[in-house]
Amino acid sequence: MxxxxxxxxxxxxxxxxxxxELTVFENASFRVEKGEFVVILGHSGCGKSTIMNIxxxxxxxxxxVVIMDGQEVKGPSLDRGVVFQNYSLLPWLTTLKNxxxxxxxxxxxxxxxxxxDHATKFLAMVGLEGDVIHRKPSQLSxxxxxxxxxxxxxxxxxxxxxxxxxxxALDALTRGTIQDELLNIWGQMEQTVFMITHDIDEAILLADRILLMTNGPKARVAESVEITIPRPRNRTEIVEHPNYYAxxxxxxxxxxxxxxxxxxxPTEAGQTNAPETVRIDLTDPADDPEDKRPALKAVNS
Amino acid sequence: MGTLSLNQRAALLSVLMLVVGLLIWEAAIPAQKAAEELTEYERLTGAGSAKAGVPPPSQVFAKAWEQLSNPFYDAGPNDKGIGIQIGYSIYRVLTGYLLAALIAIPFGFLIGMSQVAYKAFNPFIQVLRPISPLAWMPLALFIIGDSEASAIFVIFICSIWPMLINTAFGVAGVREDWVNVARTHELGPIKTAFTVILPAAAPTILTGMRISIGIAWLVIVAAEMLVGGTGIGYYVWNEWNNLDLTSVVFSILMIGVVGMLLDAMFGLLQRRVTYAE
Known part of the structure; x- marks a missing residue:
């Protein structure tokens, strides 16, 4: 498929x-499946934001090339929604109007x-209801x-x-609340998400898979780490999960x-350049139908 | 006193300054002797006939009352009410100003959108902008051949630059993020211009419009002194020729009041489009 x-x-x-010339990243390749929540982690300067803009x-x-749903990505489109770090709300419109x-x-x-009605519904899904939605962004935290x-x-x-x-740009406590809200709305929508972050714990909480980038220049996507922690996840409970610290x-x-x-x-000629899949699962192997799976294994996909 | 708000205290101080100022003004003007107090000699030499002098405020108030209670009378080309004169001036200012806005805002928009256009037009704007609008008058009179239209042209040429420059500057300075929001929402260029760039640049554009209307009102007085016929500028000059300094002082005050009202109108508009980030 x-x-x-x-x-x-x-x-x-x-x-x-x-x-x-400065090569920010070279031959970066990866794939995202429908409905997946993929997070990309890497140091500043490895071109994460550039990949996002592309x-x-x-x-x-x-x-x-970037191919989405069988079509090459060319120019911006409503099919690819963006949430920018600096919110990018239009300050002359109210929350609802935005x-x-x-x-x-x-x-x-x-x-x-x-x-x-549609806008009000989605604002309610992230916990914004009542008078707040008629305020201008400058009046919001x-x-x-x-x-x-x-x-x-x-x-x-x-x-x-x-x-x-x-x-x-948010403080740690606010960040936690909004991560929960993001998980909640994502759980209801079966939305495919691609996210950049610097925060390892945030990545584990949210992602199905984490893509790891090497440092720039000439950065590439080196590994794809599966997050083997079942959903729904909760920030206080996932730290108890045996796989979390591994x-x-x-x-x-x-x-x-x-x-x-x-x-x-340097990337060798003929190499597919797909990131190496890493699956870490320390849970009881008896639960695993394909038993005798090693605790840590790296598979070239 | 401690219970008064800041604004109340300021207003009280303003009134006090006004009263003191008027009193000093009034006291500084020597009173003219009435006819029956004159000596024989004075009457014979004509020393007692009404002399032109700076009028005291009481006379100006009397004049203002007289003029403002019947502002729209028209008794021939050299005797029209203050309302009619101001009306002519406002008509000229608004006509020239609106024509300028009609050209400056769309054109400024285009210049602001393109860095090349911005740089290409900039030298012309920089040369044309500092020219005193009245310097255009002879050329306008020669080419247009009509004094009324020339006055309007002078207003047009003086109010176009602040609007043009501010519009271009405002449009060029719209945050990239907001333009990206429009792009990721697949808005076309026209839609982007009206729903994102225009509201984003509106405060800067309105600032330019406010500066322009102020300049236009300054220039119309001088232009009408040159062109003559009607208008508040002509009125001031005409009353000077009549040596009616009371009317001159009164019309100076009226120019100030109208200018303030025009500015306040644009100030109000400006507040409506201003947003906090």
């Missing part, structure tokens, strides 16, 4: 200002009442603004939802050491 989203050998080079259609790669702005763009044929932004994105049912460090340690090791070691390694 063809993957839902397929990113093939994406390369981005920028002029480095001294006449030469997926959104806001930037063009130097080479490589969400309606998106809904109207998606469904130009709807009546004003339909648009408003950072956390509330990001909820509006999430509601606007989900209300449009994009085929792919892109989250660019959506919680980066996965977390693997991620910390990668980001702390291996991302540097693997950096800048």
């Amino acid at each position: 063809k993957p839902y989203l397929s990113v093939e050998k994406l390369t981005q080079r920028f002029p480095d200002g001294t006449g030469g 997926l959104a259609g806001l930037a063009d790669p130097t080479s490589g 969400v309606m702005f998106g809904v109207k763009a998606r469904h130009p044929e709807w009546t004003k009442k339909q648009v408003e 950072g956390g509330m603004r990001q909820r509006v932004s999430i509601a606007r994105a989900f209300a449009n049912h994009p085929k792919l939802l892109l989250l660019d460090e959506p919680f980066g 996965i977390r340690n693997h991620l910390v090791q990668f980001l702390g050491k291996r991302s540097k070691e693997l950096a800048g390694q």
Whole structure:
């Protein structure tokens, strides 16, 4: 079966200002299945945001293609919703109008009442109800603004939802609440999500799969780590799960050491360049139908 | 006193300054002797005949009362009510101003959208902008051949620059994020212009419009002094020729009041489109 989203050998080079070229990432390839929640982790400068912009259609790669649902991604589209780190709400519109702005763009044929009802429903799903929705973004806290932004994105049912460090500017407590809200709304919508973050715990809580990038320049997607913790997940309970620290340690090791070691390694010709799949599962092997599975195994897909 | 709000205290101080100022003004003007107090000699030499002088405020108030109680009378080309004169001036200002807005805002929009256009037009704007609008008057009179239309042209040319520059600046400075929001929502260029760029740039555009209306009102007085016929500028000059300084002082005050009202109107509009980030 063809993957839902397929990113093939994406390369981005920028002029480095001294006449030469800087290769941010080279031959980055990965796939995302329908309904999957995929998080990409990596150090600053490895080009995560550039990949995000390419997926959104806001930037063009130097080479490589992105194919979504059988079609090549060219330019921005309503099929790919984006939640930006700085919320990107229109400050002259109220909260409700901001969400309606998106809904109207998606469904130009709807009546004003339909648009408003739909927007109100999605604002309620992220916990914004009552008077708050008639306030301007400047009158909302950072956390509330990001909820509006999430509601606007989900209300449009994009085929792919892109989250660019959506919680980066929020304090830890607010971040936790909104992560729960994101999980809640994602659980109801079966939305395919691709998200950037710097936060390992956030990644484990939210993701089905975590893509790990090596350091830039010439970064690539090196590993795809499956999160073998059943859903629904809860921030206080997942830390009790036997797999939690095993996965977390693997991620910390990668980001702390291996991302540097693997950096800048030239990709061999003919290599598929797909990330190495890593599955860590310490739960009782008796539960596993394919018994005798080693606790830690790396599989080249 | 401690119970008064800041605004109340400020208003009280304003009234006090006004009263003191008027009293000083009134006291500074020597009273003219009445006819029966004159000596024989004074009457013979004509020293007692009414002399032109700066009028005291009491006379200006009397004049204002007289003029404002019947502002729209029309007794021939050199004797029209203050309302009619101001009406002419406002008509000229608004006509020239609206024509300028009609060109400056769409054009400024296009320049703001394209960096190349911005840079290409900038030298022309920088040269044309500092030209005193009245310097255009001879050329306008020659080419247009009509003094009324020339006055309107002068208003047009002086109010176009702040609107053009501010619109271009405002449009060029719209945050990339907001444009990206429009792009990811597949809005076309026209829709993006009206639903994202225009509201985002509106405060800057309105600032330009407010500066322009202020300049237009400054320039109309001078333009009408040159062009003559009607208008508040002509009125001031005409009353000077009549040596009626009371009317001159009164019309100066009226120019100030109308200018303030025009500015307040745009201030109100500006507040309506301003947003906090």
